[in-house]
Amino acid sequence: MTEDDRVAMTLDEVAALSRAILTKHGLAPDHVEAVTRTIVAGERDECASHGVYRLIVCVNTLKKGVVVTDAVPQVQDCAPALLRVDARGGFAQLAFEAGLPQLVAKAKRNGIAAMGINHCVHFAALWPEVEAVTAHGLVALACTPSHAWVAPAGGIRPVFGTNPIAFGWPRPGAHPFVFDFATSAVARGEIELHRRAGKPIPEGWGIDAEGQPTTDAAAALAGAMLTFGGHKGSALSTMVELIAGPLIGDLTSAESLAVDAGTGSSPVGGELVLAIDPAGFLGDAAGEHIARAEALFANITGQGARLPSQRRFEARLRSEANGVRIPRALHDDLQALLD
Structure with a gap:
């Protein structure tokens, strides 16, 4: 992925984006702040599967009425x-x-x-x-x-x-x-990120609906993780x-x-x-x-x-100094949640 495929953001901008999306979808202010702290922490520490990507997960859950927003x-x-x-x-x-x-x-x-x-x-x-x-x-x-x-x-x-x-x-x-x-074997979000990117998953992460080993992310999500x-x-x-x-x-x-x-x-x-x-x-x-x-x-x-967590802490120092870079396609998906 080239730098043109990424969007640079400060951590304050990540927090503002999270607040805007969660507020837009009806989450009460105290919950918005608590969830945003977690979202920013994930992105700050370069844990892509637990960073701003999770806003898509949150919004889906909010739309389905599963969360008591207040x-x-x-x-x-x-x-x-x-x-x-x-x-x-x-x-x-x-x-x-x-x-x-x-x-x-x-x-x-x-x-x-x-x-x-x-x-x-x-x-x-x-x-x-x-x-x-x-x-x-x-x-x-x-x-x-x-x-x-x-x-x-x-x-x-x-x-x-x-x-x-x-x-x-x-x-x-x-x-x-x-x-x-x-x-x-891996967090489910990692398989979902592979699916979004069209990338195969390593052997040992999942099996398909027939119980057969698979490197296809979508097949593993439809079958079972290991x-x-x-x-x-x-x-x-x-x-x-x-x-x-x-x-x-x-x-x-x-x-x-x-x-x-x-x-x-x-x-x-x-x-x-x-x-x-x-x-x-x-x-x-x-x-x-x-x-x-x-x-x-x-x-x-x-x-x-x-x-x-050594890598996370090293990433934290980088992000606090230089901000983060988010895949443009993901950033576009997040912006669409504000429409």
């Missing part, structure tokens, strides 16, 4: 170390932000805390949320089911969602250690279904897809977020042991390996 999240204190946030049918971002202060306070008071987010619409990555938790010096873990797009290891029919797991570890004077990956690592990814995906579904009283991926009833909207259901305060185990020695962990990271990077 939902007011309700925070419920369940127990000393537990809380639930009822998103009341809104996008997950505002519900997460509503519950975050209590999650942090409970983790610091009890050493560990868990937050279940219920009745939300989820379309985005989880790393912005775990980074928000690590910013308070806490270790974070988050996961959520999605729609049943992914076949179990050895199967041919979708059962799981992409079912991402994200983890964050606070680091003194450095970006946190963060990973966020789907338990499928888990990463075979039975290992399948087991982790099952775990996500359980602890972010029935455990918190919310939907599995198959149930979410059934509720969707063919509209092609974003998944509905729940999310589980855990926060752990190192001081809960270690007291005043917490800083010492957090510092010890730096030797582990040095042993990884010192031999030429990279840490997860």
Whole structure:
């Protein structure tokens, strides 16, 4: 793709475009701001499948009436170390932000805390949320089911969602250690971007409707995605279904897809977020042991390996200094959402 095929934008312009599109399609102002923060974060960190492309996904979901556009999240204190946030049918971002202060306070008071987010619409990555938790010096873990797009290891029919797991570890004077990956071989948005570009997908990403391996993106989207690592990814995906579904009283991926009833909207259901305060185990020695962990990271990077999210953080510096460049065809599609 040449530079002529791309549109240069500052991050402020990305945010303004997101606000304009979401407002045009009826999303309430507080939700607009929360969703825009996530959209900008994805584009800023050069995560194309979770950047401005997701505005198309959001608008489709809004048009189908799946999202409660002015939902007011309700925070419920369940127990000393537990809380639930009822998103009341809104996008997950505002519900997460509503519950975050209590999650942090409970983790610091009890050493560990868990937050279940219920009745939300989820379309985005989880790393912005775990980074928000690590910013308070806490270790974070988050996961959520999605729609049943992914076949179990050895199967041919979708059962799981992409079912991402994200983890964050606070680091003194450095970006946190963060990973966020789907338990499928790849995020569904990556396959959709290949379809839009007319590019084949790598083997191992998906199977067609007959259960045969395929490199055709459209065929994989119509058939089933595959888990990463075979039975290992399948087991982790099952775990996500359980602890972010029935455990918190919310939907599995198959149930979410059934509720969707063919509209092609974003998944509905729940999310589980855990926060752990190192001081809960270690007291005043917490800083010492957090510092010890730096030797582990040095042993990884010192031999030429990279840490997860290292590329994202490097991209963040570039984007904050120079802005971003968006494929012109995608930019045209986004502009059309304002007509």
